[in-house]
Amino acid sequence: ETVAQEIKGKILITQEQILKRAEELGKQITEDYKGEELVLVGTLRGAVPWMADIMKQIDLDLEIDFVSASSYGSGTVSSGEVKIKKDIELEIKGKHVLIIEDIIDTGNTLRALKDYFFLKKPKSVKICTLLDKPSRRQAEVYGDYIGFSVEDLFVIGYGLDYDQKYRNLPYISYLEE
Ligand code: IMP
Numbered sequence: 001e002t003v004a005q006e007i008k009g010k011i012l013i014t015q016e017q018i019l020k021r022a023e024e025l026g027k028q029i030t031e032d033y034k035g036e037e038l039v040l041v042g043t044l045r046g047a048v049p050w051m052a053d054i055m056k057q058i059d060l061d062l063e064i065d066f067v068s069a070s071s072y073g074s075g076t077v078s079s080g081e082v083k084i085k086k087d088i089e090l091e092i093k094g095k096h097v098l099i100i101e102d103i104i105d106t107g108n109t110l111r112a113l114k115d116y117f118f119l120k121k122p123k124s125v126k127i128c129t130l131l132d133k134p135s136r137r138q139a140e141v142y143g144d145y146i147g148f149s150v151e152d153l154f155v156i157g158y159g160l161d162y163d164q165k166y167r168n169l170p171y172i173s174y175l176e177e
């Protein structure tokens with residue numbers, strides 16, 4: 001049995017479920033930001049597939065940008081230290097920012113990102129995350145729009161990686177210890 005076949009036997013969340021959830025959350029976001037200037041900021045690289053899904057379900061004149069921040073080395077353990085490796089290019093002053101994230105784990109990355117974006121004087125900063133792992137939270141941060149809550153598993157697929165692999169899986173799976 002190949003690694004891919006083994007992983008495929010352990011699907012936690014299917015693409016179909018994700019697309020349905022994107023539609024639901026997209027509708028809610030459309031209502032919540034009606035008449036407002038909205039900038040979606042995707043976190044590279046994990047949020048790319050989820051960003052692509054959710055943005056198409058938001059019926060507003062919005063702008064998109066990307067940021068790259070890292071708190072992780074190459075393994076599965078958070079270092080707790082966050083670095084901005086690629087900043088956004090759009091002006092967000094006076095606009096609403098919605099960060100599109102793959103997963104909130106310890107919350108350290110998003111806490112730091114939110115604090116950093118607030119320095120640019122946006123009207124608001126909220127979070128739309130595909131996955132939430134609330135049992136692992138260290139920083140005070142929460143998702144305003146949450147796709148799915150997951151248990152304390154190391155999840156992969158749909159943008160989420162283990163050592164940069166498995167991001168292309170069209171479903172969410174997990175790795176055994
Ligand atoms: P946090 O700062 O601990 O909340 O983690 C932020 C980043 O760690 C996420 O954006 C992911 O890129 C990565 N991460 C956290 N948990 C997982 C996981 O279970 N699988 C893959 N990546 C993860």
Ligand code: MG
Pocket residue numbers: 046072161
């Ligand atoms: Mg990652």
